[in-house]
Amino acid sequence: MATDRYGHDLYNGTSEAAGYLDRAVEDLLFFRPEVAGAVDDLLEAAPASPVAHAFAAYLGVLGTESADAAAAQLRFEGSASGLDLTRLPPRERLHTAAAESLLAGDLRRGSALLEELTTAYPRDALALFVGHQLDFLTGDALRLRDRIGGALSAWEEDDPHRGPLLGMYAFGLEECGHYTHARETGSAAVERNRHDVWAIHAVVHTYEMQGRFAEGITFLDARVGDWSDGNFLTVHNWWHYALYALEAGHTDTALGIYDTVLYNGESRGLAMELLDAASLLWRLHLAGSDQTRRWETLADAWSARADPPFYAFNDVHAVMSYVGAGRTEEARRLIADRRRWLAEPGSKTLTNHAMTANVGLPVCEALVAQAGGDHDTVMELLWPLRRRLHEFGGSHAQRDALQKTLIEAALSSGRHDMARLLISERTALRPRSPYNWLTSARLADSMGDATRAGLARDRASRLGRDGSPGSERI
Incomplete structure (x- = not known):
């Protein structure tokens, strides 16, 4: 019987098919469109290979495109x-069952089946990758970390695919x-393969979460040719660059x-890319920047998709665009459409049912309230969810972007205690973030403390000067 590069038998497959499987898995690990x-x-x-058909099913689901999932199901x-x-x-039985679960909309069951699979077969890179992405799509941070950590001991140090595993592990960390362990692990993966865009992405996240935007800019600039084109993460990693630019106060660079x-006019209109665009514009919206023209074209793109209920995270960013x-x-x-869907008999079996009912719809309603200046309603909807948004x-x-929406509502509604708590939480975690100090200054202003406001603004200004995005890269 033919085997893949990891030593697994390929049921109903030939040596030629095993070669195609190996190529497909490597392309997947490095986010190659091929x-x-x-x-x-x-x-x-x-x-007749069950793994081949499961692989095709996985590709149909992971992009969160309902049309692709429907085609994959057929x-x-x-x-x-x-x-x-x-x-x-x-x-093969577990791969097939996991694929069936994902196509039926039960992401959590599919995730659990793949975890069962990699417990017995920790060198199944396909199962590890797909499970890792499901952990991301469902916001399961502990599994995002431990699914990969639990398999690493089965991979030799010199295995060329240990690198992508380290990149995945770094993101979970x-x-x-x-953050320190994640940055070190992700950097080690990048050293193994400079085109490991998921590992680059993991390192970028560590800088983002610590407010170390200047170091993030330097990191991306140093290897821009390795991540900025020709892979499934191109748009997303540029989005991270734009976030750094906003922190540095370089709105023109972000735009x-x-x-x-x-x-732009050549964009493919994929949900994963449209939500990055909406997320960036929303941050500018919260800062008072008028981006009406960009919002209009983005809202048109969401409207043209006419998405059925499929992934609540996408719905939120569509609403964000309509509101903007x-x-x-x-x-x-x-x-209203999602509320009707929630009332339908079969929807409760889907992972997206709980996501929509418990988080997606309240967040959508909060965005509409924010647009209408109803900051009290925003607080009522988002405050109970702030530790459950994952x-x-x-x-x-x-x-x-949603946490920042909550801060803006707290400041605008005059709820100083809540605003202080939220800003204090952020500043303790990201003391180098100009945004955090600027919001602290706004809070001090609203409380009549001009001295504290001035000190906070001075701190934000000094931090902003530390980062200067390399706009010539764009």
């Missing part, structure tokens, strides 16, 4: 018709707050990145 073609080659070479159902799971080897990379464009009725229609997925950095 992975789709490699999986097609694998399916053609091994049309193809998977055709391949799995008449398949007797009890006759499959354990690894970062999301759990182990240059937006227009050149995040969203002043199209609150469109935002309300999306909210339940609908994303990273700390992505969800920070």
Whole structure:
């Protein structure tokens, strides 16, 4: 029987198919767009391979594109018709069951099945990667860290794919707050392979979460040719660069990145990219920057998608765009549609049901309230959720736009105690962040403490001068 590069038998596969599988897994680990073609080659070479069909199903789900998931489900159902799971080897059985769960919308069950698989087969890189991405999509930081940490001991130091595992582990460490260990681990992965964009992304997150934007800019500038084009993370890592630019007070640089990379006439309109664009514009919106033209085109892009209920995290960013464009009725229609869906009998079996009901809809309603200046309602909706936002997925950095919305509501509604608490939490974690000191100054102003406000603004100014984005890179 043919085996893959990790020593696993490829059930119903040939040595040629095993080669395609190896190529597809490597493309996946390094976020190369070529992975789709490699999986097609694998399916053609091994049309009866359960792992091949599971791989195709995984690709259909992980992009959070409902149309891709629907197409993947049709193809998977055709391949799995008449398949007797009890006759499959354990690894293939678990891959098939995990794929079925994901296509049915049960991300958490699929995640658990893949964890069961990698407990027995810790060198199954496909299962580790997909499980890691599911942990990210469901906001499960501990699993994001420990799924990979639990497998690392099965990988030799000189294995060329240990590097991508280290990059994944670094991201899990970062999301759990182990910033120094995460940065060291991610940097070690980048040293192994300078094109490991997920490892680069993990290191970038450590700088973001500590407010060390100048070091983040330096890190990205030093290897811009390694991450800035030709991979699935291109837009997202440019988004991180734009966040650094905003912290440094270089709004023009951030907008240059937006227009050149995040969203323009040539953008593909993918949800993962549109939400980065919305998230950046929302931060500018909270700072009082009028971006009406950009909001309008972005809202048009979300509207053209006409997404069904699929992933609440995407819904929130669609509403963000409608609100930013002043199209609150469109935002309300999306909210009403999701409420109708929640009342349907079958929806409760889906992971997205809980995400939408418990977090997605309250956040959407808070965004609409914020647009209307109803800061009390924003507080009522977001305050109870501020430590639960992870339940609908994303990273700390992505969800920070909502944390900032809560701070703005606390300041605008005159709830000084809550504003002080929120700002104090942030400043303790990120003492080098100009944003934190500027909000501290605003709070002091509202309380009539001109001396404290002046000191905070001076601190923010000095920190801002420490970072100067290399705008020539854009």
